[in-house]
Amino acid sequence: MRKVRAVLVSAVVVLVASLTIGAIPAQAEAARLAGVFRDHSECERIGTQGVSQGWWDDYSCQWDSRYRYYFLYA
Structure with a gap:
């Protein structure tokens, strides 16, 4: 029983790692x-200052009513 459990745990760890690694490129393109x-x-x-200074190419200001702040994404 211990060997079966060890194999199953290893398989789950490998599966989770592969799903996590596969998701990283999609997140890399998201605005920060x-x-x-x-x-x-x-x-x-x-x-606007960030665009003119070359810090980023584009930006957006989004209001979040939960926090009552504007979030700048670039």
Whole structure:
């Protein structure tokens, strides 16, 4: 019984690792959080500044009502 359990645990670990490694490239293309702001104008200002400075190519400011903040994604 111990050998069967050891084989099953090993198989589960390998399966989880392979699923995790397969998901990493899809997440790599997602926008990263670049800032959190109370005002939409401040979020837009920093987003525009980031584009002009070459920090990122594009950005978006998204309001999250749960936290009551604007999140800058670049």
